[in-house]
Amino acid sequence: MGNLFAERMKSVHKSFIREILKVTEDKNIISFAGGLPNPKSFPVNEITDAVSKILSQNGDEILQYSTTEGYLPLREYIAERYSKKGLKVSADEILITNGSQQGIDLVSKVFLNKGDKVLLENPTYLAAIQSFGLFEPQFISVPLLEDGVDIDSLQRILDENKIKMFYSVTNFQNPTGITYSKEKRQKLAEILKNEDIVFVEDNPYGEIRFLGDDIPPVKAYLEDSVLFGSFSKIVSPGMRLGWIVANEEIMEKIIIAKQALDLHSNYFTQRAVYQYLIDNNIDEHIEKIKDMYRNQRNTMVSMIEKYFPENVEYTKPEGGMFLWVTLPEGLSSMDLFELAIKENVAFVPGQAFYVDGSGINSLRLNFSNSNNEQIEEGIKRLGNVIHELMN
């Protein structure tokens, strides 16, 4: 069979994180390696009520096949929510996906020919590298600054390359926690307006801003761009519900690709989440998640200040679930990982998030899925092994 595998499978491998997570499944390990929401944030009782309600009222219907686009009232709800956040879209411009990750597959199918140039932030979401990778593009990467993409580098790359697609996580990026400023979003939109480029804005964490003010998505300034959203971080990731926002011309193609892929997303959970949303105050629920994550993030930042050497740099995210650490040049986070595991602490070495092999001295820390006690103890141990590595 081995000789029959497609070319595209040669370039991709099992997720590095996946392999690391296996190492860290041990209950004794304090793990900052995963990317899981805190299960304490799941509205279990409310979901139970919603599910009972829809099953008793419309059982036959919600267990049946449904439309490729997704449940219309749910799409209308999403459109309405965007309008409150400064983005005008219609329900027809929204399609429900099996988690927002599926959006990457769908836009790749719709736009990418083999060898097309896809621009990625450096570093970027690891699973995006894998998902795009299956379409055999040529990856080009652009550096990130504290307030988003480095505009000068971007301009130079655009001048020198015919880029087909630019994929960006604009809020509390996984892995760095970096958020694009409003000015940068506007500047980016201005530049891209004149280019024949598909801008894909992935925004799974946008609702979890626990510090500072919300900023409209780039799509608010760049109509033709594609935007992904998700219920994974505010309701439940196990239900696999995300969405794509795109104009009608693009959406027509996305519908075709989605229909060929899996007919439609899980209708049962679409109905359950919709019922949950209209019967409850989602904003109050999100506030609780924000309080939880803000607290954990603050603990992590203050513990890093206390225990990490001074020449170690780190981001101070205003939302999301991750914090990014940069060791002094010359140090390797893989070496640090080996030492940390011996102390029963885990994280993800940063190199995995780069397509150009750089980032050797960086690492990603997740704060959403550990309590304060674990964070205090884990960061203390990590500080010790960083000191050890530097000596």
Add this chain to the structure above:
Amino acid sequence: MGNLFAERMKSVHKSFIREILKVTEDKNIISFAGGLPNPKSFPVNEITDAVSKILSQNGDEILQYSTTEGYLPLREYIAERYSKKGLKVSADEILITNGSQQGIDLVSKVFLNKGDKVLLENPTYLAAIQSFGLFEPQFISVPLLEDGVDIDSLQRILDENKIKMFYSVTNFQNPTGITYSKEKRQKLAEILKNEDIVFVEDNPYGEIRFLGDDIPPVKAYLEDSVLFGSFSKIVSPGMRLGWIVANEEIMEKIIIAKQALDLHSNYFTQRAVYQYLIDNNIDEHIEKIKDMYRNQRNTMVSMIEKYFPENVEYTKPEGGMFLWVTLPEGLSSMDLFELAIKENVAFVPGQAFYVDGSGINSLRLNFSNSNNEQIEEGIKRLGNVIHELMN
């Protein structure tokens, strides 16, 4: 944007069935056009109990992210069920998909390079044509006889072509209702054993055999082949749960592709369906579905005998949801469709299921989603318009 779409999107269009279904949404139309299970077959109360149970016992866990392969006890259940049906597979050889349709995308990703030759039955499942089509293969088609693929034609095609993949629906095929005999399965396996070909066996209807005896899947005779299964026809299609069975070498690649595609299938419904399966007698439930569909199929067959002209041919399926009608040469089922719609009866013209433009005089009738009264009246009207067309 239009100039940025990928090459692959040029070859696919919105589903013809989908467009037809829109026409037939009118409540006054008796529709044999769809492919829906009868909603009366959905175990609404039992699913309600299962969902309440898992939410109260493991709410935090079932709403969280999970593994790419799918819930292990569910995969073990599926493996165990196969072993009772003459197929030995382990849970490690099973991955849960977002409906079995997603299996087509995954095997295409794993095996197909652009231009590879994919062999399809003529006619075949329409959505398979669309799903494979996005990988830009060259389609070759092989005729179906009453007991499965035409072996002579198959042998000739294999001699003359380097076929990469052969996709087959071996039980109660959509659209024809044709089932491979045991002898044909064995013969097919014997031939394919000596070829470097991926045999993909799609089996969404296999559990719904209402006449005759179960026959083991081709995979029972051809270890390296890939098999798809589904809960859509026996529990609920809206929950989008299917699976792929493949050996470990292939499965390793499928896991990579699945992880890149959408991380994992809906965990909430995996747990719900598993709880339903272990708390209930699924075989008793399937018997009820069989009784229902056997009755509807018998009504359709006897009404066709009564109302259709003698020179119209049709299949007499032993299971599944479809029956296939062939009009005398020279007649067009598209013309018949125009006449039928005026009489408020709908079906799917058969040409859509052929990749070579043939099948102009064929049509597909669905019997699972109409009651006996509708079937009697609908077939009567259809008989009238066939007579009209022939005059």
